Amino acid sequence: MPIYGVALLAGCTLVGLFVGDLIGAAMGLEANVGGVGIAMLLLLALTNLPGRDVGPASPSGAGVQFWSLMYIPIIVAMAAKQNVAAAVSGGAMAITAGTLAVLAGFALVPLLSHLARGGGQRGERRDD
Amino acid sequence: MIDVARFADANGLLVAFVFVGLVMLVSAVLARQVGRGRVHASAIAIALGLVLAWAAGVDTGGKNGVADYPLLAGVGVLGGAMFRDFAIVATAFGARVTDLRAAGLAGALSILIGVVLSFAAGAAVAIGFGVTDPAEIATIGAGAATYIVGPVTGASLGVSSSIISLSIAAGLVKAVLVMVATPLIARRIGLDNPASAMVYGGLMGTTSGVTGGLAATDPKLVPYGAMTSTFYTGLGCLMAPSVLYLVVKALV
Numbered sequence: 479m480p481i482y483g484v485a486l487l488a489g490c491t492l493v494g495l496f497v498g499d500l501i502g503a504a505m506g507l508e509a510n511v512g513g514v515g516i517a518m519l520l521l522l523a524l525t526n527l528p529g530r531d532v533g534p535a536s537p538s539g540a541g542v543q544f545w546s547l548m549y550i551p552i553i554v555a556m557a558a559k560q561n562v563a564a565a566v567s568g569g570a571m572a573i574t575a576g577t578l579a580v581l582a583g584f585a586l587v588p589l590l591s592h593l594a595r596g597g598g599q600r601g602e603r604r605d606d
Numbered sequence: 607m608i609d610v611a612r613f614a615d616a617n618g619l620l621v622a623f624v625f626v627g628l629v630m631l632v633s634a635v636l637a638r639q640v641g642r643g644r645v646h647a648s649a650i651a652i653a654l655g656l657v658l659a660w661a662a663g664v665d666t667g668g669k670n671g672v673a674d675y676p677l678l679a680g681v682g683v684l685g686g687a688m689f690r691d692f693a694i695v696a697t698a699f700g701a702r703v704t705d706l707r708a709a710g711l712a713g714a715l716s717i718l719i720g721v722v723l724s725f726a727a728g729a730a731v732a733i734g735f736g737v738t739d740p741a742e743i744a745t746i747g748a749g750a751a752t753y754i755v756g757p758v759t760g761a762s763l764g765v766s767s768s769i770i771s772l773s774i775a776a777g778l779v780k781a782v783l784v785m786v787a788t789p790l791i792a793r794r795i796g797l798d799n800p801a802s803a804m805v806y807g808g809l810m811g812t813t814s815g816v817t818g819g820l821a822a823t824d825p826k827l828v829p830y831g832a833m834t835s836t837f838y839t840g841l842g843c844l845m846a847p848s849v850l851y852l853v854v855k856a857l858v
Contacts, residue, residue, distance in 0.1 A: 491695045501848070502762075514691050514758055515844030518698035525699060534699065542699045549693035550648045551626045555685030556757065557655030557774060558629070559673040561767035563663025571746070572772050575731040576779025579724035579750040580787065583809040586719065587795040590809065591802035593712045 749773025
């Protein structure tokens, strides 16, 4: 039943957000700390329990899969309700921040790929 | 005459589904016709959403983009915190624990390095542009990670909507740039095998950027990059409002 998947997803999200609130309170921040991340790990753990197949093709999985597919539209709705008019004055900052993050990432790909394919092949490095 | 605004308000969420569906439809057409498949339709849709929010903000003088029009108030519900968190958690469903193990240490390491690296780049730029509030610096840094980590961090730290918009804009710049630049730079950074695709997905993080960029480079590499990038947002949402924010707070 898809509703089982939706209920599982909602339950994980609620537990994650609640724990995030508790962690935030414990750290003295009036903020939710990592609630979404905790909920994601919880959902991963529960849908990958040994002997239980809660894959995207299963009826329960379809309930989770639907909301996974809805995330881009929801992000579009979120974008459409943001206070962009006030942010436009800082446009250069957004462009610089985004570009710098991409360049830094590209620069590190060859280095970490080398590590991924085994440090033993160190002598294979070429200058090209 | 029927009061259209009241009718739309009573059926707000349904109006929002139609609104977002139309925005995505227009974006898909733009991606095919104008962008010739170069830029992912979802990136165009988000950009279009931001443009509409900007136009609405100028028009109404409000803070909630198109949701300030009574007719489109439902967009504020669909784009609000509850649905946002719900859908983001659902995206974790695409990843498998066994695949995560297969990604190995380098894959996991690249996610951690990618989050910290992007956050540091974004935070440094924010400081360079004269932002002094630690919560705002952390939100911009989180936005440079992805356009999801930015608003999650911003909402968690309670910054203003304009800073959240900035962080989304930074994440959007990143996503679009990754999509466009990846096929051009793939050979130079050795992006031609599953291992480097996993590292690349972990370093870049932005799932739409990574999957769009890899699809334009070599469709066979998409699942490897998507796998690590799926965990990036989770780790970013976990680290940015907590550890990384505290580091910024201690340094500023």
